[in-house]
Amino acid sequence: MNIDSITNGIVIDHITAGNAMKLYELLNLGDLDCSVAIIKNVHSTKTGRKDIIKIDADVPINLDLIGYVDPGVTINIIKDEKLIEKRTISLPEQLTNVIKCKNPRCITSTEQELPHVFRLTNRAEKVYRCIYCETKYDG
Amino acid sequence: MRSLINILDLSVEEIDELIAVANDIIADPDKYAEACKRKKLATLFFEPSTRTRLSFEAAMLELGGSVLGFSEATSSSAAKGESVADTVRAVSCYADIIAMRHPKEGAPYVAAMNATVPVINAGDGGHNHPTQTLTDLLTIQREKGTLNNLTVGFCGDLKFGRTVHSLISALSRYTGIKVVLVSPEELKLPSYVKKDVLQQNNIPYVQTTSLEEVMPELDALYMTRVQRERFFNEEDYLRLKDSYILEPRKLENAKKDLIIMHPLPRVNEISVAVDKDPRAAYFKQVLNGKYIRMALIMKLLEEAKA
Numbered sequence: 001m002n003i004d005s006i007t008n009g010i011v012i013d014h015i016t017a018g019n020a021m022k023l024y025e026l027l028n029l030g031d032l033d034c035s036v037a038i039i040k041n042v043h044s045t046k047t048g049r050k051d052i053i054k055i056d057a058d059v060p061i062n063l064d065l066i067g068y069v070d071p072g073v074t075i076n077i078i079k080d081e082k083l084i085e086k087r088t089i090s091l092p093e094q095l096t097n098v099i100k101c102k103n104p105r106c107i108t109s110t111e112q113e114l115p116h117v118f119r120l121t122n123r124a125e126k127v128y129r130c131i132y133c134e135t136k137y138d139g
Numbered sequence: 140m141r142s143l144i145n146i147l148d149l150s151v152e153e154i155d156e157l158i159a160v161a162n163d164i165i166a167d168p169d170k171y172a173e174a175c176k177r178k179k180l181a182t183l184f185f186e187p188s189t190r191t192r193l194s195f196e197a198a199m200l201e202l203g204g205s206v207l208g209f210s211e212a213t214s215s216s217a218a219k220g221e222s223v224a225d226t227v228r229a230v231s232c233y234a235d236i237i238a239m240r241h242p243k244e245g246a247p248y249v250a251a252m253n254a255t256v257p258v259i260n261a262g263d264g265g266h267n268h269p270t271q272t273l274t275d276l277l278t279i280q281r282e283k284g285t286l287n288n289l290t291v292g293f294c295g296d297l298k299f300g301r302t303v304h305s306l307i308s309a310l311s312r313y314t315g316i317k318v319v320l321v322s323p324e325e326l327k328l329p330s331y332v333k334k335d336v337l338q339q340n341n342i343p344y345v346q347t348t349s350l351e352e353v354m355p356e357l358d359a360l361y362m363t364r365v366q367r368e369r370f371f372n373e374e375d376y377l378r379l380k381d382s383y384i385l386e387p388r389k390l391e392n393a394k395k396d397l398i399i400m401h402p403l404p405r406v407n408e409i410s411v412a413v414d415k416d417p418r419a420a421y422f423k424q425v426l427n428g429k430y431i432r433m434a435l436i437m438k439l440l441e442e443a444k445a
Contacts, residue, residue, distance in 0.1 A: 103244065105242075105243060105244045105264045105265065105266075106243065106244050106245055107223065107241070107243040107244065107245040107246045107248075107249055107263075108245070109243070110243055111222050111223065111224075111249070113222065114249065130245070131245070131248065132244065132245025132246075132248050132249065133244035133245040133264075133266055134244075134245075134266070135244075136331070
């Protein structure tokens with residue numbers, strides 16, 4: 001299978017196999033005007049199989065969201081066909097407007113303007129708590 | 140700007156310092172009669188709580204300051220749909236410090252992020268009530284002479300009682316604390332409090348349904364109310380409610396220097412006959428609440444100056 005290399009843009013690599021479509025939807029990549037390639041079930045020496053997303057433009061993407069959905073993903077920034085930056089995304093310390101607090105007693109339930117902010121309180125168990133009411137996010 | 144939203148916002152050293160100041164106020168109140176002269180406390184009570192509001196207001200008045208505010212949301216601009224952020228931005232122009240009670244969890248945190256003066260959380264729903272915990276700590280310290288090496292019993296509704304969760308968190312930072320949890324199955328301490336607070340801090344604890352069994356071990360007993368509305372069926376409530384009423388005969392095997400505490404208001408969970416027992420400390424708690432709030436107001440105003 002031949003997918004053209006990109007000149008300027010982003011390659012989201014080492015996506016857990018099966019997660020590419022989910023990230024595509026959550027990152028609203030369908031709204032972009034540029035080419036976006038989703039490559040599924042690519043052979044990976046580390047994990048057996050992986051997904052890859054290639055975005056043919058240097059657009060801002062929500063790294064916190066990627067880190068929350070699929071920690072361990074690698075972001076490659078390409079400029080003039082060269083790799084200029086490579087980053088592995090881990091679970092972010094804080095999430096803003098990525099997930100929503102579901103506690104009906106939380107202040108965010110009545111004040112719609114407030115951003116939904118969560119803080120990572122247990123990395124090993126991937127526990128995020130609302131900064132306002134401290135309720136654990138249960139998905 | 141330093142605020143107090145959660146009891147854990149204060150270090151153990153800061154709590155010890157507040158307790159020391161409160162004890163000094165009790166010893167010599169005149170020394171503090173003008174400590175907050177020309178300063179104003181705004182009490183923003185979006186839900187009624189007469190006791191807490193009066194305690195804050197009495198504290199500020201005894202420091203020589205003034206108070207302004209409202210005691211229910213209907214008499215504030217919140218009734219017109221104003222946000223907490225906008226309310227405190229405006230109130231920051233009138234007052235030097237704010238005490239806020241709000242039915243929504245996290246509202247005082249939002250206030251602290253937007254106010255230009257210190258904010259004290261005076262209770263946000265079932266979430267935090269740090270000045271109650273400070274009150275409880277001052278009471279234990281005054282009555283027992285220490286906050287270390289104590290066996291503290293918590294009895295009643297340990298599931299929903301925010302004062303219980305908060306006091307357990309605060310005590311878990313002291314040494315030699317043992318916790319005894321007495322409640323019906325339906326109202327046991329939530330597992331996240333056991334895991335995140337007790338187990339994480341290696342605090343030994345036992346859970347039981349029998350108050351009499353553990354009574355002889357206790358240095359302090361913290362009573363809470365078992366509320367009818369917490370039960371799914373009336374039968375269970377009727378079966379359990381009397382097990383957790385403290386009466387003089389249940390104190391027969393208790394230590395002579397036990398202290399009995401309660402965040403108040405009580406309904407029937409402590410029999411009125413216990414009030415005469417010298418070990419009853421719950422009305423002293425009310426008075427201590429005013430003194431520790433005086434110490435806290437002074438500390439936050441002092442830090443705001445810096």
